[in-house]
Each structure stands twice: as C-alpha cells, then as structure tokens.
Amino acid sequence: MALPPGMLPEIEPVSRESTAAVIARQLRDAIMTGALPPGTQLGETELASRFQVSRGPLREAMQHLVSEGLLRSERHRGLFVIDLEPGDVYDIYAARSAIERAAMIRAVRGGERERVADVLAQTVAEMATAASEDDPSALSTADLRFHEALINASGSKRLVRMARTLLIETRMCLTALQSTYQRVEERVEEHTKLIQALRDGDEETALALLDSHMEDAVQRLAPGTSLIEGHAPPVPGNA
Amino acid sequence: MALPPGMLPEIEPVSRESTAAVIARQLRDAIMTGALPPGTQLGETELASRFQVSRGPLREAMQHLVSEGLLRSERHRGLFVIDLEPGDVYDIYAARSAIERAAMIRAVRGGERERVADVLAQTVAEMATAASEDDPSALSTADLRFHEALINASGSKRLVRMARTLLIETRMCLTALQSTYQRVEERVEEHTKLIQALRDGDEETALALLDSHMEDAVQRLAPGTSLIEGHAPPVPGNA
DNA sequence: CCCTCTAGGATTGTCGACAATTTGCGTCCC
C-alpha cells in the first residue's frame, strides 16, 4: 500500500504555515522594502480587515514582530514600525559583524567550503545581474542574500535566528539611506574576495575582509562612527 | 503646581507591564530553573485557568516564547518546552561566544572600563557567596548574571536582545547537566581574571580568556565537541 | 491475531463582542 519510493516527491500539507506566520511574513516584507516606512502606526482593526482575518491571528503576528524588534509596542497606544536612528545603524552593524564573523569561522573550518563558496558565488552573480540592469533594490536584495547564505552555511540554528532580524534591519537602512555612494564594481569585488578567501580556507584574510566590509558600510551609512574604533555613536539611542 | 523636584522619586504607572509579559516572564523562569522540564507539553486551557486569565493573553505570551526559541510549536498539536540535544549545547556556546566576544570588545574599548569591572566584580562576589553556602543554583544564577552584565555593559540593544535567549538556554543546560565537575575556585578565578584583563584594557587577553572559558564549558557539557576545532557535534541536530 | 476503519474526546485555531485606557477637542472658569 505504500507508495513506491521516489514518487510524489516533496508533497506537503496543504497549509503548512499558520495564518499568523503568513501575515508576519507579509508585514516583514512590507517593512523591509519600505512600503511601511519607519514610524508608521499599524492599526489592528484596519489591518485585520485588509488581511480578511480576525484580530486574533493578526495580533499574534504583530507580537511576533515586536519580539523580533521590528515593531515597538506602546501600551494602549498602538504598534509602530521602529525608526532607525544613527546609533541603531552602528548597533546593527556591530551585531552583524559579531554574527557573521562567527558564521565565517564555522564555514571556513567546516568541511564544505567549496559547496558554500559556490552558493555564495551564485548570489554575487545575482548582484552583477542586478547591477547591469541598474536595479538598486534587486542589488540590495542579492547583497543580503549573500550574507544570509553565509550565515545559513554556518549550520547554526541560533546564528540564523538572530541574524534574521538584523538582515531585515539592514535592508531598512539601505532603503532609508538609498544612496550608498558605493560603486557597484567595488561592492561586487568585496564579496568576490570574501568568497576566494573562504575557498582558500584562509580564515584570517576572510575575517579581515569581513571586518573591513562592515566598517565600510557603517562609515558610509553613519558617517563619523567606526566599528574598529569602537567609539559610541553621536546619538546615544541605546540602553 | 509642579511638584518640587526631587520628591516622589521614581513613580511609575500602576501597571507598567502587560499581562502577557508577566506570564511570559513567569514561564521563562519556570523553564530556566527546570520547573518545566524539556519536552513538557503546555496546555493552553490548563495554564489559562492556572494564571486566572483568558487564553488570549496567554497565547500571546506563548507566541513570544516560541519566537524566542524556548518553546516549539507543532500546529494543532500543542506547545512544548524545547529539549536540548548535544548539538544544541555546542550551538548555544558557539553563539554565546560570538555575542560575548563582541560585547567584550565594546566594553574594553568603551570609556567605562572601571565602572563595568566593578559591576562584574559584584556578581563574582555573589558567586563566591553562593559557593561558600554550597548553593549550586545560586552559583549558576550568579554566573549568568556576570555574563548578562557584561553584555549589558556593551550598550548594544541588539546584543542584549539576542543574548537573553542564549543565557536562558545556558541555564537550561546547567540545570539539565547539573554536575559541572568544575571546582568552584576555578570557576570564580576564571571570571576574576576576565575582570582583571578588562580593567587593564588588555583586549587580547580578555578575548583569549573568554574563548577558553567557553571552550571549557562546552567540553564539559558536551564532551567530544570543541569550539576552537569547529568540528560539528556528533548529533547533527541543526539545520 | 493483526490490521483497518470509525467514533469519541481533547486541543488548538479563529471569531465577534465587551471592557479598559488613552488621546484629542470642546467647554468653562479665571
């Protein structure tokens, strides 16, 4: 009675995702791409009617995003999309640097360097395509996919989980401060060199390149602050 | 009409915490201390009657813990306390190592080394007290408070947020594998040396001590795995 | 004796309505 093995590959339950998860993902994308700009208030009633669901599942999705740090909740006031201050840009990249450094170490020391490098190279190819088509949004997307892939390659559930929010916030930064002023060739080249170092198993170089990659970004997005210097950002927006 | 400044210090709203947050904190503590052992199923109806609230706020608290990674949700099945496999121990400490390394860097390079060192020294004093009273639970609590304080000292919202779950999971590890086999003097000494390096502004030493601290712990809790070697744990419980 | 199918119970998912709290505006008094 059992079906012959190999048939019907990858059949999944009709609804493998909960309603709240679907809503959360949609809101995430909207926040990430800037469709919901920072500071926007999200009314439960309005969104519920928009998504054609009750307020219950919608509230769950909101709470999820709150705990992820993408929304801030003011009691009896409402839910708002977080707005990123200069200090947050510094904070985001400092945290990303920590996470991606760890991921890179595990990727280099793991036994799948070549395979990981190939995956990363593919995202760089996407970057090149986006660049040639002069599509800044696709370029940023591919850029983030590179880093996402790197972290996935670490094989660490927790690094992946922690990085998700950080990458979304990074996307918000890139969307808000759309003018990156960086030449696309340079942007592609930095990632390419990173891949090469990984392929060579040259951990020291890879980490150094990663640090400089982050430092470049933070100095471009939040001028006057520096990761390697470590001095606090001008606006002390952190706890 | 304005009250004289300095009077009524620190007056706060009567209910500064949401109901869901209170419940979440209680469940967190219960999970952390082992009152809710890994694998336990949490029935919504039962908990709702226990907390004397409706299922709405309770569900919110649960969702919060799910997104934090302390609970896993199986659709239409129920919510369960996560159970830590050997691979998770490795993963937790690898992630902690990344976070605390970054925090240490910011603490050393920040301008408040002495003040931070004093705070940390206080938690070590707590450890010594707990050790003298032969209270392993209090000892672990103080240990975690040390690391929590270190991360708080970094001043990074995101490092703090990411570390919260990791420290709770660490506590779960320590509770599950209660026998640490480590001499308390050694345990106190490691932290003391860490503080001294921080006080001296000796970043390199501090980071080395931190790495070795983590390596010690992971080898004790999950024998056969190693952070510095980077080889995957025996049970590939990760994605 | 074992497998299959079915009915029951239990749990989660979803919904609509009510209650509590906050904010903004209008009014009144000084």
Place this chain on the structure above:
DNA sequence: GGGACGCAAATTGTCGACAATCCTAGAGGG
C-alpha cells in the same frame, strides 16, 4: 485670552464560544 477640566471617539486589552484539526481507543473484518 490662557489654562484646566471633562467628555467623547478611537484604539487596544480581554473574554467566552464556536469551528477545525489531530490523537486515541475501540469495534469490526480479514
């Protein structure tokens, strides 16, 4: 005219009930 008070609208917080889904135990047939 300025400030404080109070009311009303809107929004979130909470609740109880209904619907959908899943596990389990039991009967029936092979």
